[in-house]
Amino acid sequence: xxxxxxxxxxxxxxxxxxxxxxxxxxxxxxxxxxxxxxxxxxxxxxxxxxxxxxxxxxxxxxxxxxxxxxxxxxxxxxxxxxxxxxxxxxxxxxxxxxxxxxxxxxxxxxxxxxxxxxxxxxxxxxxxxxxxxxxxxxxxxxxxxxxxxxxxxxxxxxxxxxxxxxxxxxxxxxxxxxxxxxxxxxxxxxxxxxxxxxxxxxxxxxxxxxxxxxxxxxxxxxxxxxxxxxxxxxxxxxxxxxxxxxxxxxxxxxxxxxxxxxxxxxxxxxxxxxxxxxxxxxxxxxxxxxxxxxxxxxxxxxxxxxxxxxxxxxxxxxxxxxxxxxxxxxxxxxxxxxxxxxxxxxxxxxxxxxxxxxxxxxxxxxxxxxxxxxxxxxxxxxxxxxxxxxxxxxxxxxxxxxxxxxxxxxxxxxxxxxxxxxxxxxxxxxxxxxxxxxxxxxxxxxxxxxxxxxxxxxxxxxxxxxxxxxxxxxxxxxxxxxxxxxxxxxxx
Amino acid sequence: xxxxxxxxxxxxxxxxxxxxxxxxxxxxxxxxxxxxxxxxxxxxxxxxxxxxxxxxxxxxxxxxxxxxxxxxxxxxxxxxxxxxxxxxxxxxxxxxxxxxxxxxxxxxxxxxxxxxxxxxxxxxxxxxxxxxxxxxxxxxxxxxxxxxxxxxxxxxxxxxxxxxxxxxxxxxxxxxxxxxxxxxxxxxxxxxxxxxxxxxxxxxxxxxxxxxxxxxxxxxxxxxxxxxxxxxxxxxxxxxxxxxxxxxxxxxxxxxxxxxxxxxxxxxxxxxxxxxxxxxxxxxxxxxxxxxxxxxxxxxxxxxxxxxxxxxxxxxxxxxxxxxxxxxxxxxxxxxxxxxxxxxxxxxxxxxxxxxxxxxxxxxxxxxxxxxxxxxxxxxxxxxxxxxxxxxxxxxxxxxxxxx
Numbered sequence: 001x002x003x004x005x006x007x008x009x010x011x012x013x014x015x016x017x018x019x020x021x022x023x024x025x026x027x028x029x030x031x032x033x034x035x036x037x038x039x040x041x042x043x044x045x046x047x048x049x050x051x052x053x054x055x056x057x058x059x060x061x062x063x064x065x066x067x068x069x070x071x072x073x074x075x076x077x078x079x080x081x082x083x084x085x086x087x088x089x090x091x092x093x094x095x096x097x098x099x100x101x102x103x104x105x106x107x108x109x110x111x112x113x114x115x116x117x118x119x120x121x122x123x124x125x126x127x128x129x130x131x132x133x134x135x136x137x138x139x140x141x142x143x144x145x146x147x148x149x150x151x152x153x154x155x156x157x158x159x160x161x162x163x164x165x166x167x168x169x170x171x172x173x174x175x176x177x178x179x180x181x182x183x184x185x186x187x188x189x190x191x192x193x194x195x196x197x198x199x200x201x202x203x204x205x206x207x208x209x210x211x212x213x214x215x216x217x218x219x220x221x222x223x224x225x226x227x228x229x230x231x232x233x234x235x236x237x238x239x240x241x242x243x244x245x246x247x248x249x250x251x252x253x254x255x256x257x258x259x260x261x262x263x264x265x266x267x268x269x270x271x272x273x274x275x276x277x278x279x280x281x282x283x284x285x286x287x288x289x290x291x292x293x294x295x296x297x298x299x300x301x302x303x304x305x306x307x308x309x310x311x312x313x314x315x316x317x318x319x320x321x322x323x324x325x326x327x328x329x330x331x332x333x334x335x336x337x338x339x340x341x342x343x344x345x346x347x348x349x350x351x352x353x354x355x356x357x358x359x360x361x362x363x364x365x366x367x368x369x370x371x372x373x374x375x376x377x378x379x380x381x382x383x384x385x386x387x388x389x390x391x392x393x394x395x396x397x398x399x400x401x402x403x404x405x406x407x408x409x410x411x412x413x414x415x416x417x418x419x420x421x422x423x424x425x426x427x428x429x430x431x432x433x434x435x436x437x438x439x440x441x442x443x444x445x446x447x448x449x450x451x452x453x454x455x456x457x458x459x460x461x462x463x464x465x466x467x468x469x470x471x472x473x474x475x476x477x478x479x480x481x482x483x484x485x486x487x488x489x490x491x492x
Numbered sequence: 493x494x495x496x497x498x499x500x501x502x503x504x505x506x507x508x509x510x511x512x513x514x515x516x517x518x519x520x521x522x523x524x525x526x527x528x529x530x531x532x533x534x535x536x537x538x539x540x541x542x543x544x545x546x547x548x549x550x551x552x553x554x555x556x557x558x559x560x561x562x563x564x565x566x567x568x569x570x571x572x573x574x575x576x577x578x579x580x581x582x583x584x585x586x587x588x589x590x591x592x593x594x595x596x597x598x599x600x601x602x603x604x605x606x607x608x609x610x611x612x613x614x615x616x617x618x619x620x621x622x623x624x625x626x627x628x629x630x631x632x633x634x635x636x637x638x639x640x641x642x643x644x645x646x647x648x649x650x651x652x653x654x655x656x657x658x659x660x661x662x663x664x665x666x667x668x669x670x671x672x673x674x675x676x677x678x679x680x681x682x683x684x685x686x687x688x689x690x691x692x693x694x695x696x697x698x699x700x701x702x703x704x705x706x707x708x709x710x711x712x713x714x715x716x717x718x719x720x721x722x723x724x725x726x727x728x729x730x731x732x733x734x735x736x737x738x739x740x741x742x743x744x745x746x747x748x749x750x751x752x753x754x755x756x757x758x759x760x761x762x763x764x765x766x767x768x769x770x771x772x773x774x775x776x777x778x779x780x781x782x783x784x785x786x787x788x789x790x791x792x793x794x795x796x797x798x799x800x801x802x803x804x805x806x807x808x809x810x811x812x813x814x815x816x817x818x819x820x821x822x823x824x825x826x827x828x829x830x831x832x833x834x835x836x837x838x839x840x841x842x843x844x845x846x847x848x849x850x851x852x853x854x855x856x857x858x859x860x861x862x863x864x865x866x867x868x869x870x871x872x873x874x875x876x877x878x879x880x881x882x883x884x885x886x887x888x889x890x891x892x893x894x895x896x
Binding site: 065 | 502506509531532533534536537539540541543546547548552571572667721723724725726727733848851854855858862865868869883886887890891894
């Protein structure tokens with residue numbers, strides 16, 4: 001290379017030997033310099049995609065203008081381009097349809113050859129052939145560019161890894177400190193989707209009692225959360241892909257084309273499979289980076305532990321917050337929930353009703369048939385209430401045979417309708433009493449209803465008003481329903 | 493100085509920049525304190541960059557105005573990427589554009605307008621009269637149907653084997669060594685097949701009519717009649733560089749190549765089945781949501797979508813303006829192609845503007861890429877096409893399910 005050429009190479013080296021935020025930034029600067037030095041009207045970069053065995057044309061500088069383009073050359077097959085990439089030939093030149101020069105973006109590092117891609121230089125207008133000195137200069141510049149491109153990629157990869165490790169630590173902390181399992185899962189799935197930039201993240205958990213793998217949550221790239229609880233797959237299913245993956249079997253052949261866009265991570269705690277985390281890029285159709293896959297793989301262990309802890313926490317919570325006889329929440333759980341609901345309706349202005357329910361002549365049942373039958377009555381009433389209420393309603397055993405129900409989003413007339421339906425169902429209830437003459441005992445209830453904010457704004461006031469309405473029903477023959485606001489005046 | 497970023501597709505190859513710059517004059521006259529930076533990238537690059545913006549809004553460049561294939565409008569709007577133009581211009585009326593384009597400006601069932609039509613192309617088959625004459629082939633008879641066109645390919649391939657000059661019977665209109673939905677659509681529709689159900693609820697192209705249409709098109713590649721690679725690693729050869737005898741294209745030939753244009757004639761795309769069918773491919777302009785400067789960006793979009801501006805720009809790139817009333821004016825300068833385009837118009841359809849259309853196109857192209865790989869490695873079997881279509885259909889059905 002001439003002295004002038006050496007000088008240019010030094011300037012090129014100085015220009016590129018600094019940090020670039022992205023490979024595109026490096027390439028746009030380098031291509032402009034290469035075009036100037038080689039007097040090429042068009043310089044294109046093909047980047048090597050080793051997994052797909054392709055050289056992908058991504059960027060092109062044409063007369064100082066930057067293009068993002070798409071063309072590809074296969075490298076799996078024997079071809080001059082494959083030989084160039086592998087260093088078997090130094091450069092390739094063509095003079096048809098116009099002068100073209102290909103130079104490899106490769107170098108030999110201590111870890112082995114780094115085969116990054118190819119440079120293509122063209123002179124479509126001037127049609128002047130690339131001379132041997134041009135060729136020698138381009139090869140030098142291509143080598144320098146390859147080393148800088150490799151460094152930029154390494155540095156970016158390190159930054160990404162660091163950022164992701166920070167993310168994982170942050171997510172683990174959020175997850176571990178979360179009290180409610182559902183919100184913890186939501187946060188972590190949103191975090192995984194956002195920080196790893198997946199299109200969608202889904203979580204399925206093993207339900208050992210039901211023998212199923214049950215959907216929990218799905219979060220997409222816009223943060224939208226979808227409840228997957230309706231999805232339940234028997235663990236005995238040999239056909240279902242999720243079950244096979246959970247068992248540690250390889251996904252079926254049909255999944256091979258999706259392997260780079262869908263990732264299954266079985267969640268295991270102490271050799272027990274507790275669930276499956278599935279991430280995908282099906283919407284964007286972009287490949288999931290290998291480094292992301294392996295990083296997430298190591299994170300799956302932490303998710304599994306946290307999920308398991310949260311489940312145990314949930315079970316302990318359930319035991320301490322629910323009445324073992326009726327299965328209904330206990331009063332202290334109700335009180336906590338009531339406060340949350342009151343806080344919510346004060347802000348949203350939505351209605352909220354409270355119903356107090358009392359089993360008619362319950363003391364008589366106990367006295368006549370014994371406590372065992374009394375317990376059966378309460379158990380059946382509790383089960384029927386849990387079965388018939390709306391998902392948003394919240395019943396609790398208030399004490400003895402009294403049950404209280406929170407009815408969110410229900411105005412007084414809605415609450416009366418809901419409770420009318422429930423009392424009608426309860427009337428059909430028959431508790432078998434084999435030793436009695438009648439062989440069974442029926443159940444009726446009395447109900448009083450109050451509504452926020454008309455009847456009161458505090459929990460105490462609303463319960464008292466509902467109780468007043470209940471008292472009115474009980475004193476007027478029982479087996480009925482009354483809203484506080486409909487009590488005949490004077491109310492008290 | 494205010495700066496607006498405009499992302500365009502390579503509408504005019506490497507001349508996209510200079511052509512577009514000339515057409516920004518109108519906007520600059522009204523906005524002397526604004527500079528427009530143009531970035532040119534393919535649809536795949538656009539797709540990748542839009543997902544980058546979506547997933548990491550703080551990273552890299554963002555456009556104010558962008559060109560999109562019109563059938564991506566619903567996909568991108570659904571992802572929350574496009575600005576509702578009615579918010580900026582409540583009086584915006586789509587009646588100014590050709591009727592076919594109007595449904596492609598919005599998401600079905602929504603009043604929002606998320607893109608404005610810019611220009612379109614209508615696919616016809618061009619052929620070299622001189623070559624047909626020299627070989628004694630009757631184009632009108634042979635090119636009236638797909639079988640006849642295959643016969644021409646067979647004759648030309650046989651004749652040109654090992655000879656210099658134009659070496660391929662027919663060019664691939666896809667410059668990426670690939671096959672897209674747009675490429676196979678006329679064949680598939682002509683056989684009575686379709687890609688998707690009308691309501692977009694399920695995939696239909698695994699059915700026999702559609703499968704036959706894809707197979708008809710792919711057969712041109714598998715038979716070696718349609719080049720997948722260009723010379724020396726350049727883009728594939730085409731009719732307009734003199735390398736092929738025929739090409740399906742939606743544009744009018746460029747004005748600069750007078751000698752070549754004089755040898756060309758056009759006919760509607762030969763039907764593969766009972767019905768004539770072709771593709772009308774529309775390009776639209778949209779604003780990125782939350783791009784900043786929405787009023788200025790809308791000013792640029794409105795000027796570009798002005799009927800006179802559309803006519804001038806489309807004319808320069810050999811396309812047709814989307815503005816109603818001026819759409820066919822470019823044919824006045826190319827009267828000998830008029831008949832082919834007019835006959836094709838009645839049989840023209842557009843790819844559907846489904847909520848997941850962008851993704852569905854990617855899935856289809858990936859499948860075709862695998863088949864092209866088989867052809868290149870001389871491992872292609874017609875049965876593989878069937879398998880790929882079934883696999884792609886299953887994936888597309890799943891994706892449609894996600895968006896329902």
